Amino acid sequence: xxxxxxxxxxxxxxxxxAVDDFNLEVEKGCLYGLIGPNGAxxxxxxxxxxxxxxxxxxIIRLDGKDITGHKTIEINQAxxxxxxxxxxxFKELSVIDNVKVGLHNHNGYSTLTGILRLPKYYRVERQxxxxxxxxxxxxxxxxxxxxxxxxxxxxxxxxxxxxxALATKPKLLLLDEPAAxxxxxETQELMDTIRFVRKSFxxxxxxxxxxxxxVSGICEKLxxxxxxxxxxxxxxxxxxSDPEVIKAYLGE
Amino acid sequence: MKKKTMSKNFRSKLITFGIxxxxxxxMQILIGTGNVSSLLKGLxxxxxxxxILAVSLNLTVGILGELSLGHAGFMCVGAFTSAFFSxxxxxxxxxxxxxxxxxxxxxxxxxxxxxxxxxxxxxRLKGDYLAIVxxxxxxxxxxxxxxxxxxxxxxxxxVSFTNSLSLNLSDQGQVIINGAQGxxxxxxxxxxxxxxxxxxxTLFIVLNLIHSRDGRAIMSIRDNTIAAESVxxxxxxxxxxxxxxxxxxxxxxxxxxxxxxxxxxxTSKNFGYNMSIMILVFVVLGGIGSTRGALVAxxxxxxxxxxxxxxxDYRMLIYAVVLILMMLFNWAPRxxxxxxxxxxxxxxxxxxxxEADV
Numbered sequence: 194x195x196x197x198x199x200x201x202x203x204x205x206x207x208x209x210x211a212v213d214d215f216n217l218e219v220e221k222g223c224l225y226g227l228i229g230p231n232g233a234x235x236x237x238x239x240x241x242x243x244x245x246x247x248x249x250x251x252i253i254r255l256d257g258k259d260i261t262g263h264k265t266i267e268i269n270q271a272x273x274x275x276x277x278x279x280x281x282x283f284k285e286l287s288v289i290d291n292v293k294v295g296l297h298n299h300n301g302y303s304t305l306t307g308i309l310r311l312p313k314y315y316r317v318e319r320q321x322x323x324x325x326x327x328x329x330x331x332x333x334x335x336x337x338x339x340x341x342x343x344x345x346x347x348x349x350x351x352x353x354x355x356x357x358a359l360a361t362k363p364k365l366l367l368l369d370e371p372a373a374x375x376x377x378x379e380t381q382e383l384m385d386t387i388r389f390v391r392k393s394f395x396x397x398x399x400x401x402x403x404x405x406x407x408v409s410g411i412c413e414k415l416x417x418x419x420x421x422x423x424x425x426x427x428x429x430x431x432x433x434s435d436p437e438v439i440k441a442y443l444g445e
Numbered sequence: 446m447k448k449k450t451m452s453k454n455f456r457s458k459l460i461t462f463g464i465x466x467x468x469x470x471x472m473q474i475l476i477g478t479g480n481v482s483s484l485l486k487g488l489x490x491x492x493x494x495x496x497i498l499a500v501s502l503n504l505t506v507g508i509l510g511e512l513s514l515g516h517a518g519f520m521c522v523g524a525f526t527s528a529f530f531s532x533x534x535x536x537x538x539x540x541x542x543x544x545x546x547x548x549x550x551x552x553x554x555x556x557x558x559x560x561x562x563x564x565x566x567x568x569r570l571k572g573d574y575l576a577i578v579x580x581x582x583x584x585x586x587x588x589x590x591x592x593x594x595x596x597x598x599x600x601x602x603x604v605s606f607t608n609s610l611s612l613n614l615s616d617q618g619q620v621i622i623n624g625a626q627g628x629x630x631x632x633x634x635x636x637x638x639x640x641x642x643x644x645x646x647t648l649f650i651v652l653n654l655i656h657s658r659d660g661r662a663i664m665s666i667r668d669n670t671i672a673a674e675s676v677x678x679x680x681x682x683x684x685x686x687x688x689x690x691x692x693x694x695x696x697x698x699x700x701x702x703x704x705x706x707x708x709x710x711x712t713s714k715n716f717g718y719n720m721s722i723m724i725l726v727f728v729v730l731g732g733i734g735s736t737r738g739a740l741v742a743x744x745x746x747x748x749x750x751x752x753x754x755x756x757x758d759y760r761m762l763i764y765a766v767v768l769i770l771m772m773l774f775n776w777a778p779r780x781x782x783x784x785x786x787x788x789x790x791x792x793x794x795x796x797x798x799x800e801a802d803v
Contacts, residue, residue: 269677281672283665294665307657
């Protein structure tokens, strides 16, 4: 059974049919790409999957569990974490605190414990500190743990967003244009990081990307969206040589 | 690395507590040696009240990032519920210390409950709209208290919203809350020492809350609500938590206020929006989000008009100029740059040589 199953998903904004009859199956452990021209509805699909928008119709199942129309926090707790196209970090918090917010639901103590500084506070905080540092090390951010998130260079901000998403211990990670605004070197580095994350966290990843080098380099399967509809779907090689896809998106 | 951050927070906390305790000790010495005017003596408890209000409002405005203009309303709730309690048990022979302790708890709890009740509908709004609605709620609380009549006789409590006659009290009955005239005969349990203690407790609660798991969640909502939701932060819960704690601490300030005066009535001067805006001025000029800043600003700006009393007509003029100067110092980009340069020069010297070696 696929980890993520989407059936006949659709949503309209006024008269605009943003996503129509969208079907998707992402197997566990797969690195799946979602591509298409600007305005095709890729980010809308992400927003539907994470509960930012309520689907007009269709069913979304994660690990066999129906999560259609659930709230964003419930969907996160069910196991979907995401990054954003326009970076959304907690800018006035330090790098490590950004990750700790991601760990929030996995390491708990009550408000009173926090205010009174009971022993449990110190124990859980130490544990969170260690977990957060481990994640930061994966992304090479451990040296800047105390820096304010807004003071990080662009490429590192993107990485921190991925680290924060991973901190919520998801089953499925959604990356919305992780390579946007990166130079070729940074993109190459990012590809390595994504591969590493997938291997070491045993993660299933669904990503939106325009950088075809990245897409053809790491994605095993692709779905191409155009005007809210699926244009082509399947193995990366096949999809990229599909004449329809070349005509609508890649260019002849 | 870990130990360094822990100690950094801890050190900053120690400095804040240290400032308060040092100020308290200096004032005590000055009072002991008879160097304090009666005017200043009368200001000591209000100083604590304003400092508590500023620190608590900073939790809503600076940490949660929502503009609230109804803070005086919560102070009003705390003041009246605690004064009501104190007047009821005044003659029961309860030791004053215990009575005041219970009054503080009751004031804080009831203001906190009001914070939750008002917060649930109101915190759906943002920015200017939230400010307007909180302003309205603050005024509603004040005006409700003004038409509230509560009396007690051997049959129990009587409540009315028209006048004291309609309470139908028996001959032994006594009016406790008398509408616009408020509550008279509240025991004056407040003093400078209690005020400073409560201020320290407030700082303890606020600073520990900020530097905990809940504090991070609250600040993440301030920085980016959508991202906070996406990592599973319960936005509604933490907004209401911050708002309620902030309201409860304002209630504590209200308790201090009520027990500092023998007559307590809700006027636009003490519980109206003027007060709310004054507290907001403390928070903004102290540097939004900075607890210590709010503390210092509240003390300075409360003392200033009184210290300038000798200048008569000019004092409000100077007050206004100081407000503008503080605003520039805290928020003008040039000033921020200049301050950072100075700080860098002070702190940087040791580090620069080290880095050069590497």
